[in-house]
Amino acid sequence: MGDADRSQEDDFEGFRLDDVLFACGCRQMRHEFHDGSVRIRTVRHDGKVLMDEHSGDHEA
Ligand SMILES: [Zn+2]
Structure with a gap:
């Protein structure tokens, strides 16, 4: 992993939000x-969604 831009909110x-944007364009939120x-x-730099998970205490 190279340079990454990180933004956090709370x-x-x-x-809470924790987003990382990598130099190549990949994102992890x-x-x-x-x-x-x-x-x-997780979204790859070409736009492909590699992972999209939503977990909680209750069933969605
Ligand atoms: Zn990438």
Whole structure:
């Protein structure tokens, strides 16, 4: 992995966002929601979604 741009947000009420954009254009996004569920999404630089997972305490 080379250079990466990272952006993070946190509203301190349970929502957190952690996005990484790599120099080649790949992205990895991690979002934590107020209900405790987590979404992780990885998109390759050509736009292909390599992973898109949403986990939580409850069934979707
Ligand atoms: Zn890439």
